Amino acid sequence: MRIQTKDIAQTFNREVIFKNVTLDLKAPDTIAVLGGNGSGKSTFLKILSGKSMPASGQITYETRGKKIAHEALYPHVSMCAPYLGIYEQLTLNELVAFHFKFKSTVKNLSKAAIPELLNLQAHADKNIEKYSSGMKQRVKLGLAVLSATPLLLLDEPFSNMDEANQKMMSDLILQHNTNRLTIICTNHQSNELQLCRRKINIEAYKQTL
Numbered sequence: 001m002r003i004q005t006k007d008i009a010q011t012f013n014r015e016v017i018f019k020n021v022t023l024d025l026k027a028p029d030t031i032a033v034l035g036g037n038g039s040g041k042s043t044f045l046k047i048l049s050g051k052s053m054p055a056s057g058q059i060t061y062e063t064r065g066k067k068i069a070h071e072a073l074y075p076h077v078s079m080c081a082p083y084l085g086i087y088e089q090l091t092l093n094e095l096v097a098f099h100f101k102f103k104s105t106v107k108n109l110s111k112a113a114i115p116e117l118l119n120l121q122a123h124a125d126k127n128i129e130k131y132s133s134g135m136k137q138r139v140k141l142g143l144a145v146l147s148a149t150p151l152l153l154l155d156e157p158f159s160n161m162d163e164a165n166q167k168m169m170s171d172l173i174l175q176h177n178t179n180r181l182t183i184i185c186t187n188h189q190s191n192e193l194q195l196c197r198r199k200i201n202i203e204a205y206k207q208t209l
Contacts, residue, residue: 001063001076001181002026003048008057010043013047017043018205021057027150027181031197034188037204041185042081045153048183049187056164063150078103080144081155086130092120092139095128103147106176118142119168133160141169145151145176155185158192166191 002025009019017040025031035041046052047059050073072130087095096114105111115124117161118138128136137160144152157173158166173182173195186192193199 001061003151004060005064006058008047008054010040010047010052010058011055016206018202019056021205023200025181025183028082028177028179029198030096030177030182030184030192030196032199033183033185034199034201035185036187039203040206041202042083042155045079045081045183045185046154047099049077049144049153050074052114067164075103077151077153078144078147078149079153080141081157082159083155084140085121085194086128086136086140087144088131088136089127091127092118092124095139096143099143099147103149106146109146114142114146117146117172119165134162134165137161138165138169142172145169145173150180151182154182154192156187156190156192157184158190170195 001021004021004025008021010017033041033044043052050070060077060190061073068076087098087101090095090098092115095141096111100111115121120138121137123131123135128139131139136195141154141157144154158169161169182195184192184196
């Protein structure tokens, strides 16, 4: 996967969140997007995911030498973010079965093995609405990481997790991001930084009108 941005900008209520963002991002790589609260990290990730369009500028996608249209991007992207929900009325087993009707699992992984990989096998037949916030986050992150897509977008993926579960999920990401373009929104003190080879400070692109 390769993403090229040329002079992209986003605004909100006449405030420029960021502008003149020109980047060439390509797999295999793991990139941290840094910035404080309200800096535009999540907005930038939404644009990369195709969920939002920039106010100006261009963004192109390519995989295996072929361009990808925005409307055809979904099968190529997995995303975990606080603003993306899951079907909490389902059990974990039901959610896994539903999710992987639309995406393939990473190579050599059976759907039946996923609850154990997330250390949730004892809760696999329980409705997700009964899970703790940390358990729900493991589900959201696990579904994204274990989907066979060339682009993996993670917005503060370790939120609500204790140290042991952060380590477990960090290992899962490292195991499955070898050939991907992985982009992680995080802050300057976060454990997620340890996963990343290089950094983009989105605040460097912030200007006001």
